[in-house]
Amino acid sequence: MTPPPDGASARLSLRGLLWPARGRLAQVLTWSLVLAGATAAYGALAGPLLRALFGGEALAWPTWLAPHLPPPPSVSTLRRVTPALVLGTAVVKGLAQHRHAVAMARLGQGVVADLRRRLHARVLALPPDAVTAFGAGDLLARGTGDAEAAERLVSQGVAGAARDLLQVIALLVVCVAVDPWLALVAFGIYPLAFWPVARFARRLRRSAGTAHAERARLTTELHEQLRRLPLIQLSGAEAGAAARFGARVDAAVDAAVRTARVRAIASPFTEVLGAIALAGSLAFAVHRIDAGALAAEHVLSFVAALLLLYQPVKGLVRAQEVLQPGRAALDRVDAVLAAPDRLPVGQGQAPPAAAPHLRLRGVTVERGGRRVLDAVDADVPAGAVTALLGPNGAGKTTLAWVLARLVEPSAGSVQVDDVPLAALDAAAWRGAVGWAPQTPLLGRGTLRENVLFGAPEGAEARLDAAAREVGLDAVIAGLPRGWDTPLGDDGARLSGGERQRVALARALARAPRLLVLDEPDAHLDAAGRDAMRALVRRLARGRTVLLVTHDPALAATADHVIRLAHGRRVPAEAAA
Numbered sequence: 194m195t196p197p198p199d200g201a202s203a204r205l206s207l208r209g210l211l212w213p214a215r216g217r218l219a220q221v222l223t224w225s226l227v228l229a230g231a232t233a234a235y236g237a238l239a240g241p242l243l244r245a246l247f248g249g250e251a252l253a254w255p256t257w258l259a260p261h262l263p264p265p266p267s268v269s270t271l272r273r274v275t276p277a278l279v280l281g282t283a284v285v286k287g288l289a290q291h292r293h294a295v296a297m298a299r300l301g302q303g304v305v306a307d308l309r310r311r312l313h314a315r316v317l318a319l320p321p322d323a324v325t326a327f328g329a330g331d332l333l334a335r336g337t338g339d340a341e342a343a344e345r346l347v348s349q350g351v352a353g354a355a356r357d358l359l360q361v362i363a364l365l366v367v368c369v370a371v372d373p374w375l376a377l378v379a380f381g382i383y384p385l386a387f388w389p390v391a392r393f394a395r396r397l398r399r400s401a402g403t404a405h406a407e408r409a410r411l412t413t414e415l416h417e418q419l420r421r422l423p424l425i426q427l428s429g430a431e432a433g434a435a436a437r438f439g440a441r442v443d444a445a446v447d448a449a450v451r452t453a454r455v456r457a458i459a460s461p462f463t464e465v466l467g468a469i470a471l472a473g474s475l476a477f478a479v480h481r482i483d484a485g486a487l488a489a490e491h492v493l494s495f496v497a498a499l500l501l502l503y504q505p506v507k508g509l510v511r512a513q514e515v516l517q518p519g520r521a522a523l524d525r526v527d528a529v530l531a532a533p534d535r536l537p538v539g540q541g542q543a544p545p546a547a548a549p550h551l552r553l554r555g556v557t558v559e560r561g562g563r564r565v566l567d568a569v570d571a572d573v574p575a576g577a578v579t580a581l582l583g584p585n586g587a588g589k590t591t592l593a594w595v596l597a598r599l600v601e602p603s604a605g606s607v608q609v610d611d612v613p614l615a616a617l618d619a620a621a622w623r624g625a626v627g628w629a630p631q632t633p634l635l636g637r638g639t640l641r642e643n644v645l646f647g648a649p650e651g652a653e654a655r656l657d658a659a660a661r662e663v664g665l666d667a668v669i670a671g672l673p674r675g676w677d678t679p680l681g682d683d684g685a686r687l688s689g690g691e692r693q694r695v696a697l698a699r700a701l702a703r704a705p706r707l708l709v710l711d712e713p714d715a716h717l718d719a720a721g722r723d724a725m726r727a728l729v730r731r732l733a734r735g736r737t738v739l740l741v742t743h744d745p746a747l748a749a750t751a752d753h754v755i756r757l758a759h760g761r762r763v764p765a766e767a768a769a
């Protein structure tokens with residue numbers, strides 16, 4: 194197996210996610226600092242504002258700070274300056290709040306976009322068997338829900354927590370500056386809250402994890418039901434489908450409500466804690482004022498800071514909500530990024546310019562822990578049609594996939610002319626192969642887009658000829674917008690045989706040197722099958738054709754026949 198390029202298998206970490214976005218993170222931190230400063234100034238100004246309003250004695254600095262500061266301003270100065278300062282602080286605070294929110298969104302969205310691009314690039318390089326192992330619905334959930342949880346981890350969990358933490362620190366500084374003893378009384382209770390907060394975080398992690406998994410199951414169920422809707426309708430299984438979906442909805446609601454219940458503890462908890470701190474410090478403040486150690490306006494600044502603390506402390510408690518689920522989501526994304534299987538990429542020799550001769554020796558393939566090809570020797574001569582004949586499950590498609598390097602053999606070798614397949618530039622090789630897969634794999638685009646999918650420059654000129662070759666021209670004539678008719682999900686507006694013809698035209702439009710047709714006649718009518726036999730003969734001109742089939746009549750039109758059964762090469766009479 195080709196080793197992944199540098200860094201591709203590095204574990205996803207929060208630091209690794211944030212590093213490329215460090216510019217945005219710096220903006221977040223800058224505005225967090227400004228916001229913290231403005232919030233602290235708000236608290237600190239409350240006392241002087243009171244003094245300015247009610248006059249009386251001149252303002253005094255807190256006793257322990259007084260020696261270090263210039264004389265305090267007079268009441269008349271306060272009356273002039275304080276309202277303007279309060280207004281200015283409010284403007285700065287509002288601006289910082291706004292800029293921080295924008296920077297936080299940019300940071301989170303930037304990280305999630307980066308994560309989605311990486312995940313998508315990795316999925317594009319996953320071999321089909323690895324996709325099967327993950328499950329399409331599961332990969333979908335990782336790219337949507339999990340990526341969003343990672344976004345919340347970065348925006349609310351990092352940017353939001355940085356904002357709240359800096360505010361808490363700034364407000365604590367105000368409280369300590371006003372009166373260290375009062376601060377000790379007020380915040381002495383907070384360390385006691387550590388244990389309940391940790392417990393809260395644990396419960397939240399568990400219930401949020403369950404809620405996330407339930408949402409993923411709900412999406413998977415819906416995805417599966419949509420995919421199989423005609424089967425559900427044909428089987429009269431609507432009631433069962435509704436019941437299954439209903440059960441998923443109920444489970445998702447239960448899990449979400451359980452999470453909300455845990456989350457709902459945060460607000461009252463911080464409120465009660467704040468009230469205890471407030472009550473304790475007020476009682477102590479009265480004592481200090483009576484003793485002449487504290488001025489009333491200091492108590493007001495202190496209380497203002499204490500009240501301002503409520504919001505950021507609550508924010509910090511709530512950051513727990515996104516931290517644990519976010520980390521679990523990152524692990525799920527990381528499992529895909531770090532998956533060991535990877536399709537071979539470019540780099541290597543250019544493939545031959547003419548129709549190639551393929552030589553397979555001892556090709557052995559394991560899939561899902563089972564040996565599905567066992568030491569197969571075979572030759573696919575250049576410029577001829579070779580049929581690969583065998584019953585269902587014989588390993589025909591697997592062998593064709595080995596030639597396209599979608600599946601890597603665990604033993605044996607494939608030679609293209611005289612070059613090992615593994616030494617060829619994989620991308621250029623796939624470009625030289627025209628592939629009509631067993632299932633047509635059509636998309637929602639127009640017929641033209643479907644036939645031109647992945648085709649090289651200039652393929653448009655071959656469209657009509659390719660359509661004529663495979664009998665698609667008659668189909669196009671019946672379509673409302675001809676080549677420009679949209680085909681719907683997986684080509685849903687075409688019949689099975691029509692879809693197969695589109696897949697054949699797509700393979701031909703690439704002007705390939707090797708053409709692999711996997712059961713090209715499976716859905717064709719009698720006329721289509723006759724035409725296919727003649728077509729296969731024509732296609733061999735200047736090309737190597739591998740024709741996968743379990744139909745001996747079609748195989749009989751080939752120049753050579755390779756027979757497979759149970760993953761082994763078998764003599765003529767044992768096959769089909």
Ligand SMILES: Nc1ncnc2c1ncn2[C@@H]1O[C@H](COP(=O)(O)OP(=O)(O)OP(=O)(O)O)[C@@H](O)[C@H]1O
Pocket residue numbers: 321322325560561562563565583584585586587588589590591592631743
């Ligand atoms: N993704 C997979 N994981 C594990 N086993 C697989 C996988 N795909 C196919 N197989 C197994 O490999 C064997 C060969 O499958 P393959 O698709 O090559 O058969 P085939 O000869 O093309 O059959 P058919 O005529 O039905 O198309 C089968 O027994 C199948 O169960």
Ligand SMILES: [Mg+2]
Pocket residue numbers: 589590591631711
């Ligand atoms: Mg097959």
